[in-house]
Amino acid sequence: MRFRALDPVSVPRSVQRTVVLAVIVALTLAVFHYWGPSHSAVRSSRRPRVAPRARMSDNAPVMLSASELDVCSSIQFRGARRVLERTLWTTACLAVLLMPVLVGLSRAGDSSPLSQLSVGMGIFGTSVLVCAVVLPSRLRSLTRTFGIDGVLGMHRFAGLLVTALVLAHIVLVVAVNPANFGLLDIVHAPNRARAATGATVALGALIGLTVLRKRLRHRYEVWRWVHVALAGSVLVLTALHIWWLNHLVRDSAMRAWFTILVVGVLGVLAYRWLWRPVFGARGKYVVREIRPETETVSTLVLEPRGHRLVHRTLRFAPGQFAWLRVSPSIGAQEHPFTIASSAHMRTRREFTVRHSGDFTRALRRLRPGDPVWLDGPHGSFSVDLQHSTGLVMIAGGVGITPMISMLRTLAHRRDRRPHRLVTVARTVDELLFRSELSELKRRLDLTVVELLRQPPEGWTGASGALDEALLTELLPGRLRRNQLGYYLCGPPALVTDVVTVLDELDVPLPRIHTEQFDFV
DSSP states (O other): OOOOOOOGGGSOHHHHHHHHHHHHHHHHHHHHHHHHHHSOOOOOOOOOOOOOOOOOOSSSOOOOOHHHHHHHHGGGGHHHHHHHHHHHHHHHHHHHHHHHHHHHHHTOTTOOHHHHHHHHHHHHHHHHHHHHHHTTSOOHHHHHHHOHHHHHHHHHHHHHHHHHHHHHHHHHHHHHOGGGGGGGOTTTSOHHHHHHHHHHHHHHHHHHHHHTGGGOOSOHHHHHHHHHHHHHHHHHHHHHHHHHHOHHHHSHHHHHHHHHHHHHHHHHHHIIIIIIIIIOGGGEEEEEEEEEOSSSEEEEEEEEOSSSHHHHSOOOOTTOEEEEESSOOTTSOOEEEEOOSOTTOSSOEEEEEEOOSHHHHHHHTOOTTOEEEEEEEEOSOOGGGSOOSOEEEEEEGGGGHHHHHHHHHHHHTTOOSEEEEEEEESSGGGOOSHHHHHHHHHHSEEEEEEEESSOOTTOOSEESOOOHHHHHHHSOOHHHHTTSEEEEESOHHHHHHHHHHHHHTTOOGGGEEEOOOOOO
8 A cells, every 4th residue: 555745735824824823722731731730730728727816916916906807707718719819810811822823813715734733833923922921020929929939930931832832833933934034134124024033032042041040150140131021122122013013913813912911911010010110009118126136137127107007008918929129210129128027017017138149238227217118928938828736847047037926926826736846957056036936935845956057166956967867756647637737938959958857757849838039
């Protein structure tokens, strides 16, 4: 029996489009396969046991009022809200990724399968680019649902996927017609090709700058603004390429969809760069005091600026963080810091900061009454977002700040569950909140283990590495330990080592929570 080579032209158009669509859907599923396991599903939340506390002072923790008790009661709904938000964001992402491809293929006409695939890759790459731009825009529901590390991980993955799709689009354009290789000649090429080439070069520079970030010795702020400028160039040049290409925007359905995407992206960017920094009233604070903790660490105590302080206070879940800046300028430096105070403090917000760079050293020079601006709260690293029979908190250095916020909040609620805290430091002088932790041990069922890397002579506590033997001694049996919530914060090497040990102890991965700060 003799076989004839398959002629693509002889294949029905419906089959051709189905194959092209299958390729795009497969890529979309690959994206969600990455996003799903990397950032485990939302867990349920249950109301902790709460009891009122006696009034101590005007700005100290107070007896929980009826409204504050309502806030505590609402904790049980936060898990459901996260499920709803995750569902809405996933649906929106699917719509952004697949809708333009479906519309484009339905209007493909009699073009060849290779040409359809080329256009599909280009449209799909544009959709992923939109997602990459929206992800790091500090939308609270996004960071609350996926966590800041999850959002930034998806942002980086989307950037790499856009690069791969752009390269595939270019290869397919040349494969459809080898004469299209001349479009890369920016001197004689039409505007649509020049815009595409410029977007590709800017995208390549953006990826290269990101990969080489740690090797570059430039200040972070310089890297950040170059990163933003390149990303903006990619976005604008891509829009111009589609506009000058004309055949997509000529179609009424595609034109309507691209208009929705443009309006959506501009709205998100205006919210991120204009509305929140300039008009966000809840983010305006003044310095009340700066309290030294060690020679290199101090606590910045803030209170809302202006009248009706309580109503303008930034509300947060214990363990969340906010970006802080000392100037109202949109271009001012800002860095993320965990909110260290209890979630039930009336007006004060505290940030414990290690002064290791120019920005953090500038914070130490602030004086009472100086204005600061906060953008938050952000993040999903919180005890309020998952139910457990107790907490295991492991902190290195100033990584204890989310833990102290959780413990202060749990103490105000009179939480009765057993909790365990391991603090890791190089020397005794670097251990933070030692006296307060002694007080919290009297108010909570709390076990504190202090582990030193360089213990002094006569030290009777734990020392050396945080290994399996130490955690085995600290944790209950396998069945009970799998019902605990594990919260890890500190240097990346410490977090990685602890996750490895917990995995060897068969602790379920969804029970382990980490949040590592990065800047975007």
